[in-house]
Amino acid sequence: MDLQEASNKDLWKDIYKTGDLHFCFNCSTCVSGCPASHGDPPLLVRNLARLVILGLEEELLQEDTPWACVSCSKCEEMCPMDVKPFEMILAIRQWQSANDETRVPQAIVEIYKRGYTQAVGVNKELRESLGLPPLKTLTENIEQLELFREMLMKTKVVSENDYMFGE
């Protein structure tokens, strides 16, 4: 890949203005304990940071993994360089949504239907083996989900796109 052609060196300014991102030294702390890194494809936070720093706009726009983040904010807590990776992921989602109109509806549908964007593992077997009760996701908790949907409907972006829920 010719970096000269492929790269927009000011990409970071569009996405994540604070400059904290530049401190990243690719230590992999963010990925080694990330729950979404178990996914397929895995969420690799440091790779997202790299795409932004190198300004690889096209590649970043194609990335679905930012939407796999489960907001546990472990990366945020553990990042030694205070890059604020979780905030970066949210910023990337915003940027993707702003630059690719298909991102928003897709995400909204998932949020509306399930209560969150991506399927998450709940470690059923592991919890059982440790004698822990099964985790209830929002999807199974219909009352809460209904409340959540009401709340969502009050936002502009959801109410404007409500045709997609097709119920």
Add this chain to the structure above:
Amino acid sequence: MADKKPIGTVLVAGAGISGIKAAIELAESGYKVVLTDDSPQIGGILAKLDYQFPTDHCGMCRMLPLVGREYASQYCMRKSLFHENIEIMPFTAIASVQGDGGNYKVQLLKRARFVDPAICNEMGECIDVCPVEVDDAFNHGLTKRKAIYQPIPHNTPKMLLIDKDACTRCGECVKVCTTNAINLDARDEEETREVHSIILASGVKLYNTREFDDAKSYAVSPDVVSSLAFERMMSGSGSYKGGEIRRPSDGKPAKNIAWVQCMGSRNRRQKRDYCSSICCMFALKEAVLAKEYGGADVETTIFYMDMRTFGKGFQQYRDKAVEEHDVQLIRCRVQGVSLNTDGSLQMRYFDPETNEFSVNDYDLVVLSTGQVPFETHKKWADLLGIPLDSRGLLATAPESKVRIAGKPGLFLCGSLMGLTDVSEAMVSGTAAAGEASKFLSAYGVDSTREEAIPEPPARERELPLISVVLCRCGEKAGATGLDYEMLGAALGRISGVGEVLAIDSVCREEGEAALADILGKTQANRLLIGACQPFMYRRKLKNVARQAGFNSSLVEVFDLFGIARRGMVEPSTGDWTLRAVAEVRAEIEKLKYKPALQVSVLPINQTALVVGGGIGGMTAALSLAGRGVPVHLVEKGGQLGGYLGNLVEHTVDGLAPVAMAKDMQLKVLQNKKITVHLNCEVEKSVGTLGSFESKLSFGDTGENTYLHHGAVILATGGREGATTEYGYGSSETVLTQSELKQGLASGSIDASELENVVMIQCVGSREKEGRRYCSRICCMGAIGNALKIKEMNPDARVFILYRDVMTYGFYEQYYTKARAAGIIFINYSLDNKPQVEMGEEKPVVRFTDPVLNLEMEIQADLVALSTGVDPVDSNRRLADAFGVVLTEDGFLAEADSKWRPVEFQKVGIYLAGTAHSPMPLRSVIMQAEAAAQKAYTYLSGREVHSAAVTSTVKDALCIRCQRCVTICPYGARSYNEADDCIDIDAAACQACGACAVECQNNAAEVKGWSDKQLMAVLDAKLMDSLFSSAAG
């Protein structure tokens, strides 16, 4: 007559190895030293370490003086330190400091030990009866100790004390103490000292995994330990017998061990934006040792970010660890450790080799903990009323690592500079002592040069008549458990013994007087004194004997109570006295056959020769000249300044070498003590410490000059490496970092026209085929240039292709600054080097980004290569001329990479700066000060005493096989072709005895250790066992 000037006195606050080194250096220069430490012991962190790389041995004693060693004290340094000019005050805090340089008034707070070490006879019964058990902090809580305890297990004297917080005041220890050494009502005492200068050597606070939040996700089990705790686990005196490696939780052998680097360091989030410097080598060493001591089935893995092998021999050690010991290195910072249900530890990591996640189980996880900011610095700043810099460190003068800015007579060394390895601690301790010595010299105080008591003639030809004097150790009956009457009667019957006398407390003034009294009356011609702790009292007692007319080589002091302390025999029994008879008999036999040994006094030519006119050489020359030592400064080239001083305007850390060199050059030329010789090299040098003759040859005229001097400092510097890689030489757009630097400085390179700049690190370095070593300064150099470009043109993109970013210590802040400025760092590995191809207009650099695993190319306006630092070619000729050794890489080989970094095996010759290895300018200056101090120690005296105990050659038995020459570790033996014999340099010989062991013909012998003596000792001991078996 002028008033007598006071003797210069220096307070060294902190008795870790750098403080000890500073203290020894000052003491050896004749100054008095008060050496304090907050803790109840001395030795600092090193007291805990059994092993240092690269030898994987201890070697602490190698920092002791080598000349006149009979006048200093040479014992195991991990046990203790004795020097008549050093007053050691452990467990003593500095409460306040008043006054200014030359006149500091220091308030000391001596904490109560509750056990008087001057009275304690160290039988240790108090420890046996103490009912209180607490965690032993020395072993990081891996073992327990009593409330009355010995702070370091191998300390001598034991220096017992009572842990005030743990003690229940039950009084059991007081009851069993036979010498009344314990006082439970002891109080802290205050004491005021007046000193001329202060050296701070207190070290820095270390990261504690129990104290800081960011360790919580790692320290999940007792099997997660700090690197220092791991040292205690491996130690012979540590937590497991024989240094086996076990899991603290259940004592099972630890077979799979992982190290997590940068624990607490390189953390901007926690405001610790620095590297702790020593942890990478620490972990590599621990991993190698774990394999060696834990068995071949031990697996070791180090999780790291950059493996910082920046120092001399570091990269070679890393290569050895990986290739020969199969230590696994994984570039990933793990987020935490999790605890499996079976108690083992689990870590998940992203493996950059496979680009996959892996999950592994470990028995033991070692956290490579470094330093934390910077409580000690704050404490000193408050106490001394001096400012801290923006990082919270004590501010030193810009070019100096040891001279505190704006406060004369105040210096620092060791880990106050940031954690230091042993070598750096030695250099900084020596340099701080040198700075203090310069200050004292300018301030106008005196040094003690001992008036040697003339040595009485040995009455060697008379039949031996031995007076045996035994110490009773205080008046209290039964204190030693010895039956003196029985002992005296038995010894009196041995042939050659004239009398056996007992006196009380030979260690005290009354005892000394009693001894002098006895010696005044005696007819004996040899003297044997039995007392405790001979290493403390030997010198004093020998002086008493000498004044009474005894030749000191015919006086022996031995440890009468040693056997009981070693626990071989129960005290207070008849056996113990019998045992003592046998021991003393052997001592008597050894003394009986001892020849009188002569000390020769060699005059010192108080002039120094410094080879190399760069900043290092000029620093050393000015340092010596400032103390009144005449210096010859020899430079191969036509001008002073060296590589840095002529070519480098600015360094990344804010120094201006060219301006600095100009300023120094002026000082050198104006200094009447310094004679500069340009355009010449030393062709040959003969002689030894105190008296060298060196031949200078002037290349341009072919003339020769001879110089006479007492010591030499080699500071020949280095030069930028050459390369033909990456298209260098084929285009002006591919250049070296120093060419880039000069281009930017002169304006011949216009930064505003640069769009893309690619820098490639480690060109020809850290490779088997090229330079095997890391050149240490290139990462900082590249970052400096990159920042300069960004400063001149913020829109330029700068890519730095690196293998490991070697911004160790506080250089880390420049790495951080560079990233913040948008400079992009891309890792490459040796098996996938970047490619540079000449495009139509610009060079095209191709590389793989390892994060995205994507191949990329950049059309670069400039490609800058970090081609490393090469040793100068003249090192080979210089080494031959002075009879010193080169490393395989062509740098000068110091005597010992850890403990004697600025010395050669051959005494009287020292080295500094890049001649040693590539290093940043501040380190060059520090080494130059250290080398100058080493030379000054001898040059400030008028004479040097040869050691009495040296090796000899019985020429008639010698077959000239020269095995002894090869094996001598001090270069003291040489073959003299002209006279066809083996010569011995008495000043260099350390009487280690290696030659005597190696010699097949018994021609090599150490004086005072003749076969005749040793046979007599063996006979005496065998007679003892005959007796005991007959009795049994």
